[in-house]
Amino acid sequence: NAGVTQTPKFQVLKTGQSMTLQCAQDMNHNSMYWYRQDPGMGLRLIYYSASEGTTDKGEVPNGYNVSRLNKREFSLRLESAAPSQTSVYFCASTLLGAAPDQPQHFGDGTRLSIL
Amino acid sequence: ELKVEQNPLFLSMQEGKNYTIYCNYSTTSDRLYWYRQDPGKSLESLFVLLSNGAVKQEGRLMASLDTKARLSTLHITAAVHDLSATYFCAVDTGGSQGNLIFGKGTKLSVKP
Numbered sequence: 001n002a003g004v005t006q007t008p009k010f011q012v013l014k015t016g017q018s019m020t021l022q023c024a025q026d027m028n029h030n031s032m033y034w035y036r037q038d039p040g041m042g043l044r045l046i047y048y049s050a051s052e053g054t055t056d057k058g059e060v061p062n063g064y065n066v067s068r069l070n071k072r073e074f075s076l077r078l079e080s081a082a083p084s085q086t087s088v089y090f091c092a093s094t095l096l097g098a099a100p101d102q103p104q105h106f107g108d109g110t111r112l113s114i115l
Numbered sequence: 116e117l118k119v120e121q122n123p124l125f126l127s128m129q130e131g132k133n134y135t136i137y138c139n140y141s142t143t144s145d146r147l148y149w150y151r152q153d154p155g156k157s158l159e160s161l162f163v164l165l166s167n168g169a170v171k172q173e174g175r176l177m178a179s180l181d182t183k184a185r186l187s188t189l190h191i192t193a194a195v196h197d198l199s200a201t202y203f204c205a206v207d208t209g210g211s212q213g214n215l216i217f218g219k220g221t222k223l224s225v226k227p
Contacts, residue, residue, distance in 0.1 A: 050211070103163050104148075
């Protein structure tokens with residue numbers, strides 16, 4: 001089982017460039033999440049998709065857009081990258097509405113540097 | 116607005132010693148999670164705590180939840196070097212979306 005797969009693992013961008021971070025899960029989960037992790041800040045929720053066909057803003061959505069392409073895939077797009085978006089990005093998924101003790105499962109992260 | 120506070124943020128321990136990490140949160144919640152993160156790696160789920168008085172144990176780690184005090188603890192017994200990592204607590208915001216608010220993490224270093 002691959003679990004949650006993120007691509008790419010590393011990326012360097014110049015200010016103003018755009019890119020899309022990809023996330024796919026093979027656990028038949030209904031809910032997916034994008035977080036960013038900055039030193040000393042824990043993880044902060046950017047966007048989430050509680051079910052296929054829905055997306056909503058999290059705590060820090062500015063500068064990002066998302067697409068829930070299908071049940072498996074949830075992408076994060078930076079339209080015009082800024083140095084403040086340098087971070088490690090994690091995708092996570094879980095099965096909402098099933099047993100209450102389901103944790104979120106995380107991918108390996110994408111390390112993004114914007115110059 | 117839900118806030119989650121962990122302390123300490125840094126913890127240096129000797130092998131064989133015991134210690135406790137604390138996680139306080141500001142509003143009512145019925146689910147709390149503990150995760151472990153090794154440097155440069157993903158987050159690994161350790162415990163899910165669902166009710167007041169819940170206690171879970173795995174090896175040298177034991178987690179508990181007091182919903183009335185809005186406090187969870189992660190107790191480390193007889194620490195070993197392999198436990199060196201960053202530990203995060205995360206609290207469910209209470210909606211139907213399963214959103215979590217994370218603490219800033221406790222970086223644990225266990226020295227021989």
